[in-house]
Each structure stands twice: as C-alpha cells, then as structure tokens.
Amino acid sequence: MTKATEEAGPQALEGIRVIDIATVLGAPVAATLLAEFGAEVIKVEEPKTGDLLRQFGAQKNGVPLAWLQEARNKKSVTLDLRHPEGQKLLQRLLKDADVLVENFRPGTLDKWDLGREALKAINPRLVVLRISGYGQTGPYAHKGAFDRVASAFAGLTGSSGYADRPPVRQSFALADFLAASYGAFAVMMALYHRDVHGGPGQEIDLALYDPILRSSESMLTIYQQLGQIRGRTGNRNPGVVPAGQYATRDGRFVVAHAGTDALWAKLSRLIGGAALDPAFKSAEGRRQAGDKVEALVEQWCLGHDAAELITKLEAAGIPAARLNDAKDLIQDPHIRARNLVEWDDARLGRVAMVDVVPKLSATPGRMRWAGPDKGAHNAEIWSRLGLDAAEIARLKDQGII
Secondary structure, X not given: OEEOOXXXXXXXXXXXXXXXXXXXXHHHHHHHHHHOOOOEEEEEEOOOOOOHXXXXXXXXXXXXXXXXXXXXXXXXXXXXXXXXXXXXXXXXXXXXXXXXXXXXXXXXXXXXXXXXXXHHHHOOOOEEEEEEOOOOOOOOOOOOOOHHHXXXXXXXXXXXXXXXXXXXXXXXXXXXXXXXXXXXXXXXXXXXXXXXXXXXXXXEEEEOOXXXXXXXXXXXXXXXXXXXXXXXXXXXXXXXXXXXXXEOOOOOEEEEEOOOHHHHXXXXXXXXXXXXXXXXXXXXXXXXXXXXXXXXXXXXXXXXXXXXXXHHHHHOOOOEEEOOOHHHHHHOXXXXXXXXXXXXXXXXXXXXXXXXXXXXXXXOOOOOOOOOOOOOOHHHHHHHOOOOHHHHHHHHHOOOO
C-alpha cells in the first residue's frame, strides 16, 4: 500500500481546467479521472443538497465514504444554477475553462441560457461533455436514467443470472463507470484535436447506456445474422468450455479458465480419467459436451481446498483466482502493493481507497486529496473571479452559493 503525497513531478493534464456541474456518478467520475492526472477540476454543487452522491451509500461520522474516492482531487464550490446570478457566475467560470462536464436532461442548459450557441459565444475553445440517460438525440432523449436503468435498457441485466430465475443486477455500477471512462477518453480526443490540429471546441454526446451496449460483444450481430437471443446462462459462458467458478472442499470458490485447446490439455492431464476423452480435445467438442465437461471440472475441484487448487492450476499454467470479497482484497499482497493508496483525512483519519489507474511511467496520476466538504473551495474560486469577502458573504446569505 502506498501513501499519497504531494510529490513533485509533472502530470499529463496540468494546465487543463474542468468545470464539473454534473451530479451522482458517471459524468462526475469522468471529471475525477481527469483530476487524477493533474487537471484542475472545479466541482459545482447545489448549495443546499450538494452532489446527490453525498446522499448515497455508507457514511461514517456524517462523511459519505463513496465521495472520498469518487470526488478526490476536486475543488468544491456551491452555486445555484437555477438563479440568474448563479448562471452568470458559471459563465464567468467557463470563460477560461477547457472542459465543461454536465449530465442534465437535454434542453436543461438551454433553459438557463447555457445552450450550445451560448457556450460557443462564451468560450469557442470549450469542450463540453454531455452524459445523459439516452443521449442528446433519438426518441428517448427526453428520458432520464440511472445506472440500473441504463444496464437494463442495454441488455446487460436481461442476460445476467440463471435461466430459471429472474435476471440479476450486476454488483457494481458498470454503466456509470464505463460512461466515466468513455467520457474521459472522448474529452482527451477533443482536446487533442483542438490543441494539436487547431480545431475548435466541440460537444461530446454520450448516453449512459452507450458503453454498456458497446461492451455487449457480438450480441446484436449474432441476433441479426442467426436470430439467436443471448439468454441467461448463470456462471457459464456457452462459447468457452470449461471456464467458470467452482466450489472447493473448504467452502470457497475458485475461478478457472481452460477454454483453449492448449489449456484444456493441461487441465485434462491434472484431472485424468474421463477428462481425457478425445472428444473433448477440440473447443467445438467441449462446447457440444459442455455439461459433461463442466461436471468433470466441478467434481475435481470439490476434492481440493481453494489454496491447494489454485497452486495446482497455476503450476500447470492455467489462469485461476479465488473469488475475492472486500476483506480478501484489502489483505491481498498484490492489491496492497499495486492498487491501494492511503490518505490521512482530517475527518476520518487514515483512509484506504483504490489507487489511480492506469499507471503512466513519466506522468503518473496521483491522489492529492480526498473528496472535499461541500463548498470547501468557495473562497479560493470565487475570489479568483474578483469577488471580495463581502460579495461572497452576500451570495451565500441569498443561497446563490
């Protein structure tokens, strides 16, 4: 585990300024990813409630724990965007910004005099990332969505779980985090085009469900070509045999993948007996006899404890891992060496969270501070616009900031 520091050294996005007026997860995390690599991200929050992410999930001492990681490295200011004076302050913030991140329903910014043409007039170099439930175009553009809705719409939920049981929601907010990753990627392409090729600022239209749909493998093509609908297959991948999670003698589960012919040859030698059937040598043969092959692997795995099983599989060159929970992960030596970062937080003391990914050799991202209290940077940011203490106090008293 590494300790976060204010270590010297360049970051890839130093000098890039991002204004984040989004809320909850997908779009705000896109801004967080940029902040992790050095962008100055000014997080604009509603004065009373703040970002809705502050209301979700576990808390300790009144501090929302998800906020610590997902809003790290951001500067928080408060601003009522529904108030004309608040809208004018945002326009002033945008004049020297590089990126605006928003996730309101299409048309909302137009009502606040912050539509496409207005933003171009304020700052023609501005890159605007718009993440909405169903995108800026199409018959569903007016609808809102959250992660669960987006996952259902894009086909992920309907194809998850066992065929004889109701569909199962994935454990993590994949739609949100995939949208964050695609959004940050799109921002970098737009900035590259602007700064390297002399292009203008531009708008990025990303629906929350888009990345999930893009991750659906060849599901749509298979249906269009063969008429086959991808259904729920539990923990089995019908196209790759054997590959699954297998119960062990000590009550744990181990995931193993021996779906290629070379890997199956190694596993069949370990198992012996019926697993050596020549009909199973080819991938197609194993797919045709999927139930039999999986049953052989399941029975063999049940004869071993998890640690012993992983040792045997890895010694044979077969990829395998124990099914980990949060306790397993935070104690795992590889995770501790590579993926955890610690931060001394004034509110909670020592806090561990997932470190920045990916890892760049020359301009690494880093943790600089945990998600801040609401409005923690009001004085810094609003005084930067020329507001004095009396004006900032007036705006606060009137609920504008």
